[in-house]
Amino acid sequence: MNKTITIFLSTLFLWQxxxxxxxxxxxxxxxxxxxxTQRSQSDILRLVPRTEIGDSLKILQRVFESGRRQIKxxxxxxxxxxxxxxMLYDLMSQAPGKRVLEIAGASGxxxxxxxxxxxxxxxxxxxxxxxxxxxxxxxxxxxxxxKDRFTSIAGDCFDLDEHLEVNSLDIILARNIFxxxxxxxxxxxFELVKRLLKPGGIFAMTVNSxxxxxxxxxxxxxxxxxxxxxxxFDENYVKPIALNRTLSICDDxxxxxxxxxxxxxxxxxxxxxxxxxxxxxxxHTTVIESIDRVSGHRGQLRILExxxxxxxxxxxSSLVENAGLEVTSTHHIGTNGHYISEEQAKTxxxxxxxxxxxxxxx
Numbered sequence: 001m002n003k004t005i006t007i008f009l010s011t012l013f014l015w016q017x018x019x020x021x022x023x024x025x026x027x028x029x030x031x032x033x034x035x036x037t038q039r040s041q042s043d044i045l046r047l048v049p050r051t052e053i054g055d056s057l058k059i060l061q062r063v064f065e066s067g068r069r070q071i072k073x074x075x076x077x078x079x080x081x082x083x084x085x086x087m088l089y090d091l092m093s094q095a096p097g098k099r100v101l102e103i104a105g106a107s108g109x110x111x112x113x114x115x116x117x118x119x120x121x122x123x124x125x126x127x128x129x130x131x132x133x134x135x136x137x138x139x140x141x142x143x144x145x146x147k148d149r150f151t152s153i154a155g156d157c158f159d160l161d162e163h164l165e166v167n168s169l170d171i172i173l174a175r176n177i178f179x180x181x182x183x184x185x186x187x188x189x190f191e192l193v194k195r196l197l198k199p200g201g202i203f204a205m206t207v208n209s210x211x212x213x214x215x216x217x218x219x220x221x222x223x224x225x226x227x228x229x230x231x232x233f234d235e236n237y238v239k240p241i242a243l244n245r246t247l248s249i250c251d252d253x254x255x256x257x258x259x260x261x262x263x264x265x266x267x268x269x270x271x272x273x274x275x276x277x278x279x280x281x282x283x284h285t286t287v288i289e290s291i292d293r294v295s296g297h298r299g300q301l302r303i304l305e306x307x308x309x310x311x312x313x314x315x316x317s318s319l320v321e322n323a324g325l326e327v328t329s330t331h332h333i334g335t336n337g338h339y340i341s342e343e344q345a346k347t348x349x350x351x352x353x354x355x356x357x358x359x360x361x362x
Contacts, residue, residue: 108135
C-alpha cells in the first residue's frame with residue numbers, strides 16, 4: 001500500500017472515531033430541494049467497518065472513476081453508470097441487518113457496497129448474464145466470511161417472484177430501468193415491489209429527467225418520447241463515441257422500449273440517400289451535419305434508437321403514490337451525479353430525477 005493511501009485511510013479512521021465517539025449517526029432521507037447535502041466518497045467510506053475499508057475503496061474508485069460504460073455485449077440495454085453518492089449513502093446508512101435487492105444493477109458495485117455496509121443479505125438482479133458474471137467475480141474477491149452475504153439473480157426483473165419470498169426485503173433499489181418500461185407495465189412493476197418489500201420497507205429509484213436538455217422541461221404528454229443516438233464505432237466496434245442525440249415525440253406506444261436497433265449503418269461516414277430516407281425526416285439535417293463533422297474518421301456510424309419516458313419529481317411521485325407507496329423524498333440529479341436543487345435543474349439541467357418511498361406499516 002503506497003504512502004498516499006495509508007495517509008488517507010489513517011485520516012478516515014480518525015474521522016470515524018470522532019463521529020462514533022460523538023454519537024453522530026447519519027440520518028436518512030432528509031435531503032430537501034432547498035438545502036441539498038452532497039456526499040463524497042469519504043462520507044460513503046465512513047459507513048463501512050474498518051475491516052472493509054480496503055474492498056470498499058477499491059470498488060468506489062472503480063465505479064466513480066470509470067463513469068459511464070456500455071452494458072456488456074448488449075447495446076439494447078444502454079449504459080451502466082455510478083449511483084449518485086447521496087442515494088447510495090442513504091441506503092448504506094440503513095443497510096445494517098437488512099435484506100436488500102438491487103434491480104437491474106448491472107455488475108453490482110452498488111449492491112456490494114451496501115453489503116459491505118452491514119446488510120444481512122443482498123440480492124443483485126440483472127437481465128444480462130455477462131453483467132451478473134462480473135458481479136460474481138467481484139464477490140469472489142471478498143473475504144470468505146463476506147461472500148455468503150451476496151446472491152445473484154440473472155433474468156427479467158418481472159420473474160423475481162420465482163426467487164424471492166413475499167415481504168422478505170427491507171430495501172429495494174431500482175436505477176436506470178423504469179423509464180424503459182411501457183406505461184402498461186407500470187402497475188406490474190409497482191405490484192412486484194410491494195409484494196417483495198416488508199411493511200415499512202424502503203424503495204429507491206432514479207429515472208431519466210425531463211430537465212436533461214439544458215433545463216428545458218420536455219413535454220411528452222402527447223405521446224412517448226422517441227430518443228435517437230448517433231454513435232461512432234471504431235473499426236472493431238469496440239469503442240463507441242457518442243456523436244449526437246435528438247429527441248422527438250412519438251405517438252406509438254406499442255414498440256418494445258428495450259430494443260436498441262442497429263437501425264442504419266453509414267459506411268465510411270458518407271451520406272447514403274436510401275438509408276437516410278428510411279429515417280424520420282426530422283433527423284435528416286442532424287445526420288448530414290454529424291457525418292460531415294466526422295468525415296475524416298475511419299469506422300462506421302450506427303443510428304441507434306430506443307423509446308423512453310422522461311420524468312419530473314412531480315409526475316414520478318404521482319405514479320408511485322397512486323400505486324400505494326408513500327413518497328418520503330424526491331431529488332434532481334445533476335450532470336455531476338450529485339443531488340441538485342430544483343432551481344439548478346431548471347437552469348442548468350438534470351440528468352435524472354429520483355425518489356425514495358416506503359411501504360406503509362399495517
